[in-house]
Amino acid sequence: MSADFLYGIEVILNGLMAGVLYALVALGFVLIYKASGIFNYAQGVMALFAALTLVGIMEGQVPFSHLINAVFGTEIHHFGWHVPALLAIFLTLCVMVAFAWAVQKFIFRHLVGQEPIILFMATIGLAYFLEGMGDLMWGSDIKTLKVGLPQGGSRWIEDMTSGLGGDDFYGFFIDKLDMVATVVAAILVMCLIAFAQYSKQGRAMRAVADDHQAALSVGISLNFIWVLVWSLAGLVALVAGVMWGAKSGVQFSLSLIALKALPVLMLGGFTSIPGAIVGGLIIGVGEKLFEYTIGGMIGGATENWFAYVLALIFLVFRPQGLFGEKIIERV
Amino acid sequence: MKLKTLAAMALAGTLAAGPALAELVIPDLSYRTGPYAAGGTPFSDGYQDYFHMLNARDGGVGDEMFRIIECETGYNTEKGVECYESTKGEGALIYQPLSTGITYQLIPKATADGIPLHTMGYGRTSAANGEVFNWVFNYPANYWDAASVMVNYLLDENGGSLDGKKIALVYHNSAYGKEPIRTLENLSAQHGFELTQLAVDHPGQEQKSQWLQIRRERPDYVLMWGWGVMNQVAVQEAANIGFPMENFIGNWWAGAEHDVIPAGDAANGYKSLNMNRIDANLPVFDDIRTHVHDAGNAAGDGSNIGNVLYTRGMYAAMLAAEAVAKAQEIHGTAAITSAMMRDGMEALDITDARMQELGMADIGPEFTVSCQDHGGSGLGIVQQWDASAGAWVALTDYIAPDDAVTLPLIMEDSGAFAAENNIEAGCM
Numbered sequence: 001m002s003a004d005f006l007y008g009i010e011v012i013l014n015g016l017m018a019g020v021l022y023a024l025v026a027l028g029f030v031l032i033y034k035a036s037g038i039f040n041y042a043q044g045v046m047a048l049f050a051a052l053t054l055v056g057i058m059e060g061q062v063p064f065s066h067l068i069n070a071v072f073g074t075e076i077h078h079f080g081w082h083v084p085a086l087l088a089i090f091l092t093l094c095v096m097v098a099f100a101w102a103v104q105k106f107i108f109r110h111l112v113g114q115e116p117i118i119l120f121m122a123t124i125g126l127a128y129f130l131e132g133m134g135d136l137m138w139g140s141d142i143k144t145l146k147v148g149l150p151q152g153g154s155r156w157i158e159d160m161t162s163g164l165g166g167d168d169f170y171g172f173f174i175d176k177l178d179m180v181a182t183v184v185a186a187i188l189v190m191c192l193i194a195f196a197q198y199s200k201q202g203r204a205m206r207a208v209a210d211d212h213q214a215a216l217s218v219g220i221s222l223n224f225i226w227v228l229v230w231s232l233a234g235l236v237a238l239v240a241g242v243m244w245g246a247k248s249g250v251q252f253s254l255s256l257i258a259l260k261a262l263p264v265l266m267l268g269g270f271t272s273i274p275g276a277i278v279g280g281l282i283i284g285v286g287e288k289l290f291e292y293t294i295g296g297m298i299g300g301a302t303e304n305w306f307a308y309v310l311a312l313i314f315l316v317f318r319p320q321g322l323f324g325e326k327i328i329e330r331v
Numbered sequence: 332m333k334l335k336t337l338a339a340m341a342l343a344g345t346l347a348a349g350p351a352l353a354e355l356v357i358p359d360l361s362y363r364t365g366p367y368a369a370g371g372t373p374f375s376d377g378y379q380d381y382f383h384m385l386n387a388r389d390g391g392v393g394d395e396m397f398r399i400i401e402c403e404t405g406y407n408t409e410k411g412v413e414c415y416e417s418t419k420g421e422g423a424l425i426y427q428p429l430s431t432g433i434t435y436q437l438i439p440k441a442t443a444d445g446i447p448l449h450t451m452g453y454g455r456t457s458a459a460n461g462e463v464f465n466w467v468f469n470y471p472a473n474y475w476d477a478a479s480v481m482v483n484y485l486l487d488e489n490g491g492s493l494d495g496k497k498i499a500l501v502y503h504n505s506a507y508g509k510e511p512i513r514t515l516e517n518l519s520a521q522h523g524f525e526l527t528q529l530a531v532d533h534p535g536q537e538q539k540s541q542w543l544q545i546r547r548e549r550p551d552y553v554l555m556w557g558w559g560v561m562n563q564v565a566v567q568e569a570a571n572i573g574f575p576m577e578n579f580i581g582n583w584w585a586g587a588e589h590d591v592i593p594a595g596d597a598a599n600g601y602k603s604l605n606m607n608r609i610d611a612n613l614p615v616f617d618d619i620r621t622h623v624h625d626a627g628n629a630a631g632d633g634s635n636i637g638n639v640l641y642t643r644g645m646y647a648a649m650l651a652a653e654a655v656a657k658a659q660e661i662h663g664t665a666a667i668t669s670a671m672m673r674d675g676m677e678a679l680d681i682t683d684a685r686m687q688e689l690g691m692a693d694i695g696p697e698f699t700v701s702c703q704d705h706g707g708s709g710l711g712i713v714q715q716w717d718a719s720a721g722a723w724v725a726l727t728d729y730i731a732p733d734d735a736v737t738l739p740l741i742m743e744d745s746g747a748f749a750a751e752n753n754i755e756a757g758c759m
Contacts, residue, residue, distance in 0.1 A: 007547055073627065140364065140369060141369055152571045170546065173546055248567065249589075254536075288540055299530060300504075300529060
């Protein structure tokens with residue numbers, strides 16, 4: 001096999017894994033949209049906030065320390081302890097559940113029955129509020145995430161495959177972090193599907209997603225379900241924040257990873273968990289292959305815009321996305 | 332009675348406002364929020380703390396106190412222009428926008444308003460031609476100097492020849508990132524190295540394609556023009572593919588502590604340019620700690636004092652303060668205007684002796700500014716990250732750029748700008 005062909009396969013493999021990372025972000029959008037019809041603009045910022053909180057708890061950082069010091073003239077920054085990663089993840093999840101409760105209690109409970117655009121605008125406000133809150137609580141410096149995730153390419157895969165394509169082929173490069181992300185995403189999706197299919201709360205969640213009024217009529221608490229859905233979105237945000245934060249450190253640009261999820265949602269549909277996964281994989285492979293084959297001829301840096309072009313092409317033929325529900329409105 | 336009270340209050344107000352007119356007003360177009368906050372915050376801390384230190388220690392400059400007006404831009408060009416518009420009426424003496432995008436928008440505005448811009452090591456490179464850009468200064472060095480310094484360093488590393496070498500440029504796909512391309516293309520033709528250009532889209536969180544290409548093509552060196560998250564991801568990706576870090580060199584906006592710390596030990600050996608020599612023990616930092624931080628007037632929490640971008644912000648403030656002093660000397664008044672400030676900047680003479688006197692010996696190269704040359708000496712050092720010590724180590728003394736390459740480009744670009752905008756080149 002020629003080195004070029006093998007490098008093409010390498011690009012596809014890396015595209016698949018990048019797609020998994022995009023899908024992780026898209027999953028949070030899908031969960032909330034499916035259950036409540038809200039397009040949650042704040043999902044990217046939730047990933048940032050969750051990752052900031054995780055690092056803050058692990059490092060024993062005092063939340064709002066800058067504010068406290070400015071008001072009281074103190075000099076406190078750290079509690080002086082370090083929290084183990086697993087306990088810190090659990091505590092962060094508790095914070096995300098509290099956040100979900102607060103969002104429901106103070107924002108969306110008051111907006112029941114409003115137009116979708118109003119709910120969308122509310123999530124824009126929420127995104128800016130949460131970004132500011134994250135800054136105030138944990139500071140704007142870049143934080144290193146030390147949860148034991150591996151870094152670097154797999155030397156084993158590289159060595160095993162280096163002889164496949166002659167001297168010009170150096171073996172497949174597969175990032176160990178991407179492999180972990182793939183496994184975690186697979187487990188997460190299976191758990192979410194199992195939860196939705198087999199648990200009482202999951203079935204209630206699906207009932208609310210299908211028809212709010214009917215769900216209410218059989219005694220399902222909408223408030224509880226929405227808190228549950230926002231909590232699950234918080235969990236997904238935490239996983240996405242950890243995976244992306246491990247690549248670059250936890251910093252405020254993490255909120256922009258939401259931009260990577262939009263074409264995935266357009267392509268996979270806003271209401272389908274499998275759609276988010278398949279959409280992510282298609283976008284990941286498509287953008288990487290385009291950059292590999294054509295990008296160099298037109299100046300490179302094609303990935304951001306090509307993802308949207310690819311999604312638009314799919315939309316022309318299937319407006320609801322690959323796995324989205326077809327909406328038929330009678331006139 | 333009421334009328335008398337009102338009149339007295341108005342008089343008191345006028346008297347109180349009197350001294351304010353003579354303040355040295357310095358707007359700080361900072362960005363402490365958003366994706367680029369990690370770079371914007373320490374620079375702004377250093378910039379503000381130095382002025383506050385001068386106020387507390389020396390009573391300002393020439394017995395006039397500095398007044399800092401901070402305005403948050405979020406590294407957003409539109410917000411940067413809004414900040415300029417909302418602060419220029421306060422009697423602003425100088426703007427340091429810390430953004431090439433904002434700089435491009437402010438060049439015509441500041442020129443029309445008669446307020447000098449100092450774009451230290453960024454912005455429009457050809458602004459070094461002071462006869463075309465009367466109100467814009469980019470001393471002590473610009474992007475094209477940086478590109479040339481990098482190549483001169485590599486020439487030195489390779490016994491004076493780069494013939495047949497492969498060099499990849501990984502750049503932020505923006506006006507900033509594209510700045511060095513022309514210079515590097517010229518240098519490539521001159522020295523016979525093969526240049527590969529790899530653009531990375533904003534913000535730079537995803538660079539897998541670019542680094543897979545580097546892995547395939549195996550360049551001898553990778554140069555980087557990055558900012559924000561692009562830097563941290565690039566250092567991590569370089570480590571991931573096993574690229575030799577000592578052959579990876581960032582420009583001076585890709586060489587701060589936060590660019591390398593997230594990658595941990597894997598970042599060891601990464602190199603970058605710097606226009607300053609980093610020394611956390613400079614006496615000026617003690618003065619800042621004593622007069623600003625301990626007094627509770629610091630712009631930040633003090634954790635950035637002495638780091639790369641804090642030092643650069645402080646250095647920028649020092650250059651502004653020196654220009655104020657020079658303007659006061661030239662015009663014989665302490666209460667200078669922005670036009671006088673411009674004259675001070677154009678007559679700036681930074682010597683080793685003066686830097687020593689200011690408690691920051693060897694922090695930057697010696698340079699002078701003139702009507703023709705707003706760009707300074709163009710010198711830069713190469714520094715290397717020592718991960719075990721958690722510190723940058725200077726590898727070289729100040730390296731000079733190749734003026735024979737950069738000057739013709741500056742004259743060509745500024746000449747084109749002058750022709751487009753009907754500017755008659757000349758000194759003011």
